Amino acid sequence: MTIIKDIFYCKLCKCQREDIVVTVGATAFDDSRACFSNYGKCIDIFAPGLNIQSTWIGSKYAVKTISGNFMASAHVAGLMAYFLSLQPELGSDFAASSMTSSKMKELLVSVATKDAIPGLSEGTANLLAYNGGGSSDFPSFSASSIYQISVTDETSFKSDLNPSPMALSWKDALEKNVRAFIKNLENLLKLWQSRPI
Structure with missing residues (x-):
């Protein structure tokens, strides 16, 4: 896997122009940036991505421990699904009509743990994905x-x-x-x- 550094990544990545894309970096066990993780001003948030056990191919019981930004991204995708589960279905009288992809990204960033990742390069968002438990920063999830x-x-x-x-x-x-x-x-x-x- 190639480490995509700020100078290349931000010039090549179209995601910096999309407010609905969440760009994820990976952290290690101690919440430091994983050595293989992307970084720079185009990263929106970090999540665990080192030595993550996941299902695997070969049998219905197969598991494998793998690392990568893609594993961190899977954590964030699951977290976004959790946030959506807090929102009543769209047909409900209680649904918030303004729930959009960009609003979901905004909420994800707003409840992230700030300044938890030591030694990040300047300009890299120091935000660690968090589910918001213990605080009520989800006003848009209930009408x-x-x-x-x-x-x-x-x-x-x-x-x-x-x-x-x-x-x-x-x-x-x-x-x-x-x-x-x-x-x-x-x-x-x-x-x-x-x-x-």
Whole structure:
């Protein structure tokens, strides 16, 4: 594999002109840039890419440990799929209509761990892919709520909710473990159907 350095990569790569393309570099176990990884101003984000175990050819149980920017890219593709899973399907009343490829890239970069990769050359984005757990930086993944709840007691609370139809959303749902117990079966089914698991 050829290491594509900034001077060549940024001149040859058309992806720098595309806001929907995510260009990924690879990191090692200690979050340093992997020795084979691309780098430079055209890299958007880094992800693990060294000694990654993956499925392989030969049998349905075959695995192989491989390294490369392509393995880091697979991590980012999976992360983007996870982000999309947080968004209700497009036919839902709760879907955010503005979800685009460029918005997905923007969200990916906004929740990345900043300055985690030591020794990067100047001009290389020091961003390590992260799923955003522990923070609610996903405002575009849920539409405005119809019914809003404020939790005043952190351990538990009870409320009798009877609006019809009913939709619940929590602004900081990613920051806390949130559980909702809905006694009304009709409303529970509506809530479940609006956001498939």
